Amino acid sequence: MSEFLLEVFSEEIPARMQAKAIADLERLMAESLKAADLAFSGMRRFVTPRRLVLVVDGLPAHQPDRTEERRGPRIDAPERAIAGFKASLPDGAVISERAEKKGTFLFAAIHQRGEKSVDVLAPLTEAIIRQFPWPKSMRSGTSESRWVRPLLSVLALFDGQIVPIEIDGIKAGRISKGHRFLSDGAFSVTDFADYRARLLDAHVVLDAAERRRIILDRARALAADHHLELIEDSDLLDENAGLTEWPVPYLGRFDPGFLDVPAEVLITSMKVHQKFFSLSDPKSGALAPCFICVANTKAVDGGATIIAGNERVLSARLSDARFFWQQDLKIPLEDRVAALDAIIFHEKLGTLAERVARIEDLAATLAAFVEKDGQGVDEAFLRRAARLCKADLTTGMVGEFPELQGLVGCRIAKAQNEPDALCRALQDHYAPKGPDDRCPDEGLSVCLALAEKLDTLIGFFAIDEKPTGSKDPFALRRAALGVIRLILENDLRIPLLRLSGFNADLLAFFADRLKVQQRAVGVRHDLIDAVFSLGGEDDLLRLLARVAALSRFIESDDGANLLAGTKRAANILKIEAKKDQGTDWGAVQPALLKDAAEKTLYEKLGAAKTEAARALEVEDFAAAMRALAELRAPIDAFFDQVTVNADDADLRRNRLALLAHIRAAVHQVADFSKIEG
Structure with missing residues (x-):
């Protein structure tokens, strides 16, 4: 097995592009080798400001031999067709006859010897270099190929021999160069070990x-x-x-x-x-x-x-x-607010001044739901913080360093002797910016941070600028995750659908983001779906409490069996609904309950449904699950002892109504059809 060493040497590659570039080179080489049927044992990648380096280990000397089979015409086809088929075959093809359902056909077995790996690597590597996916690239001199910076040389060795690559007059060789200032110039190498050692001698740390x-x-x-x-x-x-x-x-x-x-x-x-x-x-x-x-x-x-x-x-x-x-x-934040009227936030969402007014009203609404250490948020104080939160966007400092927005407002406010809580709120209202960023925990900061993100989400959803696929130009996914963290980490009970502009479409978006956020802490996405599917649940804290109780329940024997029984009932109802062209089986008629098992199930269903409803009213989700757990045995007995599809039409309808009653009972806590397993 042999080694393939590739170095693509150029003028300085921007630091921000290097990691992706070498990852792309490795990926493209692996894909190309696989397509060429060249197996390898490993691949190592290195990047410096002036070179992309790839080492492929364990390559064979040749491609494996292959035998291709081609089917020709039937043996009783016209002579011209048979002659044409034979003429299309290369020398050495072995022709045979094979009987199939539609007759006896000619078949040709064509044995192809594998090409030398070095002959495969040359065009393969050239294609990768010519079509390399730089985010920005350039042509230099008379070159037709594009590279991120002028391409200077290519080193390509397979088993110590030069791979005959040529890119716009640049022929591959075994020559590389060391440090631009500290080395003596070019040097020749035989393999990767020699290459790495000589680079180090030439003051280049490759890794x-x-x-x-x-x-x-x-x-x-x-x-x-x-x-x-x-x-x-x-x-x-x-x-x-x-x-x-x-x-x-x-x-x-x-x-x-x-x-x-x-x-x-x-x-x-x-x-x-x-x-x-x-x-x-x-x-x-x-x-x-x-x-x-x-x-x-x-x-x-x-x-x-x-x-x-x-x-x-x-x-x-x-x-x-x-x-x-x-x-x-020199200019107080209060005096800067008027300048926001001249700055467009978005052509469909108005100016920054209009955005600030929306944030102010939204923050005031949210204040009713935010309480820290037994203290609410003073609305007048909150409105003042909201009015000032975007004022630093008019400063020269933020113009020079946009990443300091919020912090500059905080520091100017502090210099103007504003209250510490207001200063912190100005800095924190962008937080959290990511999963590892600190989450605000002071009432004023929490209200303002929530309002800022919710205004962004409500506004862009209103103008139908939603994230699509991998595209999220307004960072709405990040904003939603920020809202989720603010709510959960501060134990806030906020009915999101009561906020002006917050609709079911946006709530569904939050459901998707919540699944992403909770996956990191081991919460199953299907359980979140099961609770969200009930509809109308816009209190994220309450939703996760219900999900936690549901998770514990289905992990128990009673819960697992109830889940299986409920799904069995749902499947029967689905099948019978197609037969009956409808799902209206009416209410359960107690007089039509004949078997002891169905009578017992009906009684237990009524009691469990009442008990679960009572527990849900006081948000005791564990108690609601315990009430449903009482249904396990009667449901099992029902399916063991009762035939649902009875010959008597009234009896059948009544038993289907009883199955629908099971589904309705468990649907109080979750849509069990969404739960996997």
Whole structure:
């Protein structure tokens, strides 16, 4: 078995594209090899700023031989047809006759020897490179092919031999290049082990995970040497690993005077503009006037020149940030609200000012359902927070750093001596932004966050801008998951359908999102469907309490047997409804109950239905399930001892009505037909 080594070498690939690009290359190669009937034992992938590298292990020297069978005409077909069939066959085809139902036919067995793997790999790899799915690509020079950046060379070796690939005049070879600045240029390789070792000698760390580890370990060590702590950022770490082939972190400093600007602004400026890591004082947790940059070279002066240059550039960036901050502080949030009238939120949903008015009214409605620590939310205070929640969208700081919206409003409000609860609400009203984001838990923040997300959902559903397939341009799925978390994590009882604009269509959307959210904690999606199918259940907290009770019930012996009995009853009713062309079997007539088993079932059904209804009124779902559990034995006895399809039409109708009575009884707690198993 042999190894195939492929390196596609180009100018620098944007860091944000690298992970998907190498995953796409691996996927396309695996699909192509499978289509070519070339089995392999494993595949390894690597990416640096200038190269995509794939190693395919365990490839055979040849494709397997194949025998193809072709059916020809019948043996009594015209001579011309038989001659044409034979002429279409390659040399070596073996012709035989075979009798089938429609006569005796000619068959040809064509044995095809497998091609050499190297001859298959060449066109296969060329096709992958030419049709590579970059999100953005370019043509360079006179090239007809597109790549993310100018393509410079291709290294392709199969079992140590060059694979004859050519892309617009670029012929594959065994030559690669090391680091742009630290290596002596090109070098020749024989296989992957040799390739990797020579790259390391040429100051290229091939594995992105290894570059990531080098950056993190060295950054932590530098911080510790200066009695500081690294503010770790996984995305920033990935980006720096994607920007460097030989990462060397250095610690620099900036003017402590910049610390007058909110820490989050400084951290964001350093991350977005310079790709720098921030540092903090481990004792106070405050931002330190230091940073860590990651160079793509090993400096002869210990990095002094690199550090000085980065400090100079960062000073200019932070000066801009401080200017924005100082200018933004000059205009109070209240005075900024009027400017929202000139900003369009969506052409069909009006301006930001109109959106804020909707959020304000919706928040006031929600306040009736939000109570924390026995305290409600002051409506006047809530309305003021709602009026100010989008004011920071008019600031220069948010214009420069959109990811800071909410936080900038919080910091400006704090500088204006607004109450702490209002400041926190301005920052938190976008939260939670994802499954790992902190969920607000203060009454004011919860009301405002709910109103912001619900207005988004109600508005876009009203104009029929719903998510379709994988497309969700307005992040409505995320907004719904945020609402669900806010409700569940704060134990809120909110009747969603009573909110203005919230309709059944939107409730069904929430049902789908709830199934996704609850799947992560082990709740079965079919049980959620079973409760939602009852209709009208818009209290998510109550719904999940019912689902939890249902889950415990069907996991018990009584519950499992009742589920089976109920499904049996439903199946019989479905079959008989087709025969009778309808489902109106009327009420159960006690006088027509002949067998003891059906009489007992009828009595137990009445008692269980009454007891379950009483329990549901006080939301004691466990008690409702226990009441239904009493039906297990009588239902089993009924099916064992009673013939539903009796010859007597009245008796048959009455027994079908009794089965419908079973279905109606259990339907009080859930639609058992939705439960799997």
